[in-house]
Amino acid sequence: MGYTTLLRFVRFAILLTVQLLVLNNLHLFGYATPLLIGYMIICFETGTSHTISLLWGFFIGLIFDIFSNTVGIGAASCTLLAMVQPYVLKLFMPRDVNESFRPTIQTLTIQKYVSYVLTCMGILHFCFYLLQAFTMANIWLTIGAMFGGTLLASLIVVCVEFIIHNKNEDTDILKGQK
16 A cells, blocks of 8 residues: 555545544534535546546545445445546646646645635535435425535634645745745
8 A cells, every 4th residue: 555545545534533523413403414525536646547436536535425424425426526626627737748747835826725625625515415305395494405505614714724835834934845
């Protein structure tokens, strides 16, 4: 098992724990729950095989479904996000990148990173809440849940990236690299 795979498993365990213990109990305005599990999918680099991305997306969603009792909605939503993530990333990444590109605040501008996160989280939440409602009876509640969950999850992801970015800058300064 390679370093990247091990890192993904550790990141997955942390994200799933936070999602299940904290965020599943947080309901913005009583109905919008942020889905932080999409953060792992939006971190995939451009060199990741499409098959591997889809398998990871399905695996992430399936484990989320098992522990959240959402009967396949998480697996469908995460698989959809894993399927479109490389195409969404191409919209925001610099044109002159030839090698493997990892989407972070350091590699994208802040505006492009926030737009990328909002787009990906919007796709994830749109699919999740539309499948969960499976009706147009309470469309305004569903739309509110989509937007509320997207905004809160995106805010959390950007804050986590800022923390990681500042931590990396601090360690680079301590090592004398800047």
